[in-house]
Amino acid sequence: MSVNSPKTSELFTPFHTTNLELSNRIVMAPMTRNFSPNGVPGADVATYYRRRAENEVALIITEGTAINHPAAVSSPDIPVFHGEEALNGWAEVVKQVHEVGGKIMPQIWHVGMARPVGSLPNVEAQPIGPSGLDINGEKVNEPLTKDEIQEVIQAYAQAAADAKRVGFDGIELHGAHGYLIDQFFWSQTNQRTDEYGGDLVARTRFGVEVVKACRAAVGPDYPIVFRFSQWKMNHYDARLVETAEELAQFLQPLSEAGVDIFHCSTRRFWEPEFEGSDLNLAGWTKKITGKPTITVGSVGLNQVFLSNKTEDVSESIRLEELDEKLNAGEFDLVAVGRALIGDAAWATKLHEQRTDDIKTFDQEDLKSLK
Numbered sequence: 001m002s003v004n005s006p007k008t009s010e011l012f013t014p015f016h017t018t019n020l021e022l023s024n025r026i027v028m029a030p031m032t033r034n035f036s037p038n039g040v041p042g043a044d045v046a047t048y049y050r051r052r053a054e055n056e057v058a059l060i061i062t063e064g065t066a067i068n069h070p071a072a073v074s075s076p077d078i079p080v081f082h083g084e085e086a087l088n089g090w091a092e093v094v095k096q097v098h099e100v101g102g103k104i105m106p107q108i109w110h111v112g113m114a115r116p117v118g119s120l121p122n123v124e125a126q127p128i129g130p131s132g133l134d135i136n137g138e139k140v141n142e143p144l145t146k147d148e149i150q151e152v153i154q155a156y157a158q159a160a161a162d163a164k165r166v167g168f169d170g171i172e173l174h175g176a177h178g179y180l181i182d183q184f185f186w187s188q189t190n191q192r193t194d195e196y197g198g199d200l201v202a203r204t205r206f207g208v209e210v211v212k213a214c215r216a217a218v219g220p221d222y223p224i225v226f227r228f229s230q231w232k233m234n235h236y237d238a239r240l241v242e243t244a245e246e247l248a249q250f251l252q253p254l255s256e257a258g259v260d261i262f263h264c265s266t267r268r269f270w271e272p273e274f275e276g277s278d279l280n281l282a283g284w285t286k287k288i289t290g291k292p293t294i295t296v297g298s299v300g301l302n303q304v305f306l307s308n309k310t311e312d313v314s315e316s317i318r319l320e321e322l323d324e325k326l327n328a329g330e331f332d333l334v335a336v337g338r339a340l341i342g343d344a345a346w347a348t349k350l351h352e353q354r355t356d357d358i359k360t361f362d363q364e365d366l367k368s369l370k
Contacts, residue, residue: 269334
């Protein structure tokens with residue numbers, strides 16, 4: 001990573017809210033790793049997260065971990081968040097991260113209709129979604145019944161309660177990228193005519209009920225982070241909203257339901273969300289809701305997310321731009337993804353201005369936990 005040492009002082013300032021205190025503004029973004037055989041995170045997973053925490057990552061958001069539903073994930077190596085063995089594994093992860101002064105939250109997940117038919121670990125389980133439509137709008141299954149919706153909501157709530165019991169510092173609900181909660185948000189996958197479908201605000205109902213159920217399960221002071229996005233898996237130009245006004249309509253019910261922090265998933269943090277303003281999605285979300293936000297998108301990379309083109313603008317300049325946006329209060333926290341897979345000590349090296357020592361992310365890094 002041959003760049004000049006950027007000015008990143010704001011990244012290393014403490015962050016405080018009423019129910020969360022962090023030593024700095026750096027968050028490890030959730031990234032599926034597929035190293036939990038039979039859904040159980042082992043000692044290698046605990047060590048993997050510990051290494052980031054002891055290298056100045058203030059908050060770790062784990063890879064997506066499945067609620068107690070047979071079709072929640074599509075691989076036996078994706079961790080689950082139910083059952084004694086898996087929860088004991090997560091308790092060890094929490095212990096390891098806390099021992100080195102880090103904070104950690106599980107990302108609670110159901111992939112919905114993004115799960116291919118016949119996937120492991122439960123080949124008989126059919127993918128589920130609001131209208132039985134996959135991300136391309138093709139019918140795969142029947143729409144969820146209202147009773148089935150309530151069962152799924154309660155599975156989210158149980159995961160939240162278990163997270164608190166195991167000792168996590170909060171939870172993140174995965175409502176982005178075309179997975180289950182997002183499938184209710186998106187008109188292409190939600191064509192219901194009951195109270196769980198309809199206009200933009202009506203389509204937030206499932207997500208709102210999930211948040212409310214989790215809030216009831218964990219109490220008023222336990223942090224709930226909610227991740228959302230415009231883009232979907234393989235539909236990078238998809239948009240839930242076209243204007244700031246529509247974004248406000250979308251966010252208000254979720255904010256009122258009990259979300260503490262919004263994690264605003266974009267592919268490139270420096271790109272404005274709407275014409276006429278330099279604010280990105282996290283900036284607009286904070287402006288609208290008044291709540292803290294996490295920005296994310298190609299932080300610390302010299303190649304932009306899902307692109308083979310090297311940016312003309314250096315990493316150093318991008319990180320200085322990030323610092324300026326933090327200092328201006330556009331958003332509060334910064335999630336770092338693949339840069340932290342490439343180098344567990346990325347944050348420490350950045351803080352110490354040893355950027356030439358940072359190991360640049362390579363696709364080979366995905367083949368092992370380091």
